[in-house]
Amino acid sequence: QLHLQASGPGLLTPSETLSLTCTVSGGSIISSASYWGWIRQPPGKGLEWIGNVYYTGSTYYNPSLGSRATISVDTSKNQFSLRLTSVTAADTAVYYCVPMGDGYNPAWFDPWGQGTLVTVSS
Amino acid sequence: DIQMTQSPSTLSASLGDRVTITCRASQSITTWLAWYQQKPGQAPNLLIYAASTLKNGVPSRFSGSGSGTDFTLTINSLQPDDFATYFCQQYNTYPITFGQGTRLEIK
Numbered sequence: 172q173l174h175l176q177a178s179g180p181g182l183l184t185p186s187e188t189l190s191l192t193c194t195v196s197g198g199s200i201i202s203s204a205s206y207w208g209w210i211r212q213p214p215g216k217g218l219e220w221i222g223n224v225y226y227t228g229s230t231y232y233n234p235s236l237g238s239r240a241t242i243s244v245d246t247s248k249n250q251f252s253l254r255l256t257s258v259t260a261a262d263t264a265v266y267y268c269v270p271m272g273d274g275y276n277p278a279w280f281d282p283w284g285q286g287t288l289v290t291v292s293s
Numbered sequence: 294d295i296q297m298t299q300s301p302s303t304l305s306a307s308l309g310d311r312v313t314i315t316c317r318a319s320q321s322i323t324t325w326l327a328w329y330q331q332k333p334g335q336a337p338n339l340l341i342y343a344a345s346t347l348k349n350g351v352p353s354r355f356s357g358s359g360s361g362t363d364f365t366l367t368i369n370s371l372q373p374d375d376f377a378t379y380f381c382q383q384y385n386t387y388p389i390t391f392g393q394g395t396r397l398e399i400k
Contacts, residue, residue: 208389217380217391217392217393217394218337218380218382218391218394219391220388220389220390220391223389231387231388232388233388233389234294234388235388267336267337272342275384277325277384277385277386277387277389278342278384279327279339279342279382279384280327280337280339280382281339281342281348282338282339283336283337283338283339284336285335285336286336
């Protein structure tokens with residue numbers, strides 16, 4: 172059973188860079204899913220897809236974030252990461268790392284870990 | 294981008310009721326649609342994918358239907374555990390998009 176845990180600083184000031192790492196356990200990042208995704212949810216609001224990465228490093232991003240988001244993968248550590256530059260208060264959210272359904276691209280997301288809250292405040 | 298619109302935004306119902314939540318896509322997504330349930334303070338949980346395929350372990354009182362642009366999530370005989378927020382998600386094309394959510398509350 173796959174388990175994903177996102178980790179990183181919980182508090183940032185505006186203009187800083189958000190860096191989160193997702194550690195995958197219970198399976199290999201190479202073979203357990205087609206793509207690995209980042210999704211965020213501002214407090215009390217809906218879900219926004221940020222982007223996906225394949226174990227080869229191939230990526231897809233949400234155009235709404237412009238060029239601020241970068242997702243990378245480290246197969247040796249069974250991890251993938253999110254970097255979001257020039258954060259503002261609008262980037263305050265719970266950030267989830269989630270595997271995408273195997274065999275499809277794009278696909279549904281399952282299973283979801285608990286997520287990590289990132290707050291941007293001066 | 295494909296816009297996903299759910300209705301209603303809030304739904305009040307009683308234990309034992311049958312309820313239906315609608316999700317409409319701004320263009321055809323064939324059956325590339327998933328439904329999630331989210332309880333307060335928890336991460337979303339996948340219920341249905343491919344518009345009507347129930348994830349293993351999800352109670353059979355949940356069902357999904359639809360194709361093209363119009364989809365429904367039906368819950369038969371509401372149980373206390375079902376009062377939550379429900380989201381639809383299209384995965385026909387990138388960027389992946391979600392509906393705004395439907396909050397199911399106890400009447």
